[in-house]
Amino acid sequence: MVDVGGKPHERRRARARAYVRTNRATAGMLRELPKGDALATAQIAGIMAAKQTSDLIPLCHPLPLSHVDVTVEAKEHGIEIIATAETTAQTGVEMEALTAVAVAALTIYDMAKAVDDSMVVEEIRLLEKTKG
Numbered sequence: 001m002v003d004v005g006g007k008p009h010e011r012r013r014a015r016a017r018a019y020v021r022t023n024r025a026t027a028g029m030l031r032e033l034p035k036g037d038a039l040a041t042a043q044i045a046g047i048m049a050a051k052q053t054s055d056l057i058p059l060c061h062p063l064p065l066s067h068v069d070v071t072v073e074a075k076e077h078g079i080e081i082i083a084t085a086e087t088t089a090q091t092g093v094e095m096e097a098l099t100a101v102a103v104a105a106l107t108i109y110d111m112a113k114a115v116d117d118s119m120v121v122e123e124i125r126l127l128e129k130t131k132g
Helices: 024-028 038-051 094-112
Strands: 010-021 065-075 078-089 120-131
Touching: 010 094, 024 065, 038 065, 038 078, 038 094, 065 094, 078 094, 094 120
Parallel strands: none
Antiparallel strands: 010 078, 010 120, 065 078
16 A cells, blocks of 8 residues: 555545446336336445445555445436545545445446346546545
8 A cells, every 4th residue: 555644634525427328218217127226226335335445446545434425317318426525534535436436337237237238337437536
């Protein structure tokens, strides 16, 4: 792991985005899938994943998260996922935000794959990171 011991504790925030492209019919039925409400489940999965980032990604520092928010919104041709992670620590929180959107997207994929085999997880990216 990188030594961050000499860095000051600062308030840090990161936002990330993922998109799951689906067909129009799938986007309209995500709350009523055979496995249940995919939007609510993906939101919880994303929050849980952010909290487990250092267990999932080798050499990633464990961080005391002060806040994680995941929004999962059905659009006409897919699902947009936005995650915000916050901490006061010596290193950034972008991996937690990215992990949250990735796992939320995979949760959507898993829950909807029986009704839509054309889904594509795309555009996993960091939108912003701030400190101070």
